[in-house]
Amino acid sequence: MKIPLTWSLREVPLVTRGLYAQGGAARRVARLVLERSPEGLCVVAGEDCLILLGPSDLLPWADGVVYLGQEPDAPGLWMPTTCVCDLHPVLVRQMLEPKHGLPLLCLPAQGLFVSLFAQAPLSLSRLGAWLAGRRHE
Amino acid sequence: MGHPMMEGGPLQPTQALDLAQTALRQALDQASKGLVGRRALVEMILLCAVAGEHLLVIGPPGTAKSEAVRRVSKTLSGNYFEYLLGRFTEPSEIFGPVDLRRLREGELETLTQGMLPEAEIAFLDEVFLGSTAILNTLLTLLNERRFRRGHTLVSCPLRICVGASNALPAGHALEAFADRFLVQVFVEPVADSSLEDLLALGWASEEAPPQACARMEHLDLLGRAARKADMSKVRGRLAEVVRVLRGEGIVLSDRRVVKAQKLIAAAATLAGRAVPTQADLWPILYAIPGQKAQEGAAGYLREFLKESQNGTLMVAALEASQGPRARADSLCRVVNALLASRPDDVASEAHRAWCLKLEGAAREIDAGFAREALPEDLAKARALVVAALAVDVG
Numbered sequence: 446m447k448i449p450l451t452w453s454l455r456e457v458p459l460v461t462r463g464l465y466a467q468g469g470a471a472r473r474v475a476r477l478v479l480e481r482s483p484e485g486l487c488v489v490a491g492e493d494c495l496i497l498l499g500p501s502d503l504l505p506w507a508d509g510v511v512y513l514g515q516e517p518d519a520p521g522l523w524m525p526t527t528c529v530c531d532l533h534p535v536l537v538r539q540m541l542e543p544k545h546g547l548p549l550l551c552l553p554a555q556g557l558f559v560s561l562f563a564q565a566p567l568s569l570s571r572l573g574a575w576l577a578g579r580r581h582e
Numbered sequence: 583m584g585h586p587m588m589e590g591g592p593l594q595p596t597q598a599l600d601l602a603q604t605a606l607r608q609a610l611d612q613a614s615k616g617l618v619g620r621r622a623l624v625e626m627i628l629l630c631a632v633a634g635e636h637l638l639v640i641g642p643p644g645t646a647k648s649e650a651v652r653r654v655s656k657t658l659s660g661n662y663f664e665y666l667l668g669r670f671t672e673p674s675e676i677f678g679p680v681d682l683r684r685l686r687e688g689e690l691e692t693l694t695q696g697m698l699p700e701a702e703i704a705f706l707d708e709v710f711l712g713s714t715a716i717l718n719t720l721l722t723l724l725n726e727r728r729f730r731r732g733h734t735l736v737s738c739p740l741r742i743c744v745g746a747s748n749a750l751p752a753g754h755a756l757e758a759f760a761d762r763f764l765v766q767v768f769v770e771p772v773a774d775s776s777l778e779d780l781l782a783l784g785w786a787s788e789e790a791p792p793q794a795c796a797r798m799e800h801l802d803l804l805g806r807a808a809r810k811a812d813m814s815k816v817r818g819r820l821a822e823v824v825r826v827l828r829g830e831g832i833v834l835s836d837r838r839v840v841k842a843q844k845l846i847a848a849a850a851t852l853a854g855r856a857v858p859t860q861a862d863l864w865p866i867l868y869a870i871p872g873q874k875a876q877e878g879a880a881g882y883l884r885e886f887l888k889e890s891q892n893g894t895l896m897v898a899a900l901e902a903s904q905g906p907r908a909r910a911d912s913l914c915r916v917v918n919a920l921l922a923s924r925p926d927d928v929a930s931e932a933h934r935a936w937c938l939k940l941e942g943a944a945r946e947i948d949a950g951f952a953r954e955a956l957p958e959d960l961a962k963a964r965a966l967v968v969a970a971l972a973v974d975v976g
Contacts, residue, residue: 456905457884458951461949504945506941506944511948527951
């Protein structure tokens with residue numbers, strides 16, 4: 446039985462603990478992180494996207510970035526800070542965990558579920574290589 | 583300098599009220615300048631002063647509790663009294679010594695000059711350590727604004743007494759005394775991320791104490807206006823709020839419920855409203871005794887408080903309601919202040935720090951509001967921030 450997941454705007458935003466950036470915003474974020482070399486961030490890098498996890502004041506800003514938080518009632522379930530699922534978060538986590546594992550990022554606007562299992566402490570050299578690979582695209 | 587209310591002839595009542603509101607806003611800004619993370623406390627002190635109620639601030643030592651009150655007093659040009667109570671503090675140290683000359687004549691009178699009975703703004707640190715003799719006399723002073731001791735009976739000009747303590751008292755007798763302070767504000771040491779600001783502002787505030795920009799007359803005018811507020815539009819909602827709280831096991835005494843109306847009326851007056859609305863209910867949160875109860879109540883009352891808005895007491899309204907309007911107001915204020923303080927030298931460390939703060943504001947806006955739900959004023963503020971960052975950061 447399929448249960449559709451619908452999302453609404455959250456009245457009080459989640460505590461910011463990460464960001465998702467794609468395309469130009471992701472490259473901008475990478476450049477800012479390389480300039481500032483913050484300690485305490487973890488990263489998940491995709492083909493054309495970047496996810497950073499860590500304290501809010503270490504997260505750079507770029508236009509188009511989506512800030513992320515963890516659902517307090519369902520630890521391991523991440524989503525944009527301004528979103529809330531219309532289903533109870535514990536049910537959502539129970540539904541998604543078998544297929545996608547935890548921790549899991551839900552991106553309703555992009556229609557994506559992204560596993561955060563592979564997050565690793567930020568390595569400036571690897572981020573630099575990722576950015577260099579994108580500059581040629 | 584002439585009294586602004588007397589220059590150019592008598593003012594219309596609305597003009598005088600506008601002047602008083604402006605003066606108090608300036609006083610707020612001045613008092614908060616040298617403090618980090620204490621804007622809400624300063625705003626609540628002013629709110630209580632307008633409402634004619636007293637405030638209890640609970641927090642560890644060294645968290646600027648007395649400094650906040652001192653700064654408010656300076657900006658309001660108020661007659662200020664401050665004392666650190668101890669278990670062995672004598673009543674004469676607070677209320678004044680006995681007049682020995684009159685005592686020889688067989689009459690017990692107190693010399694109150696420069697003491698609490700003559701203060702307009704008072705701060706009593708470790709307020710629960712006072713002896714029974716002190717607390718009993720203090721009760722009358724707080725409740726009735728009268729000092730009674732022997733043959734001395736004087737009316738006191740006290741607008742607000744701020745009591746401070748590391749923790750709320752245990753014990754029925756002291757709880758009853760604590761109940762005389764309608765508002766409770768809980769403070770914590772400054773967050774790690776604000777330590778640099780604390781060091782810089784703390785250093786600067788030694789050199790630049792706050793300037794007086796308002797007077798007791800402004801406070802009193804606003805207080806009188808608040809007492810005339812038409813509460814009929816908001817009483818029903820307030821009663822619903824109290825029922826919701828009772829349903830969740832948070833019981834406010836009848837005295838607190840009735841007096842909370844004074845806070846709501848004062849908040850409306852400071853927001854420029856003669857008729858309090860749902861936007862002014864938020865002070866009820868600060869009238870709930872106990873930090874855990876306040877935190878719990880913030881969740882239960884979210885729906886009631888989401889319309890909260892106050893142009894003068896932005897941070898206190900925001901912290902009470904976490905509602906979108908209050909958050910947007912606060913962010914607009916931060917953005918405007920940042921844009922007005924851009925360092926000229928783009929190569930300087932100050933400019934780099936300024937850019938980081940501007941980024942922080944942009945991050946808070948984007949993390950706090952979905953793009954399609956941005957209020958118009960905040961959308962404009964965001965556009966200015968984005969433009970400034972494009973120019974300055976590249």
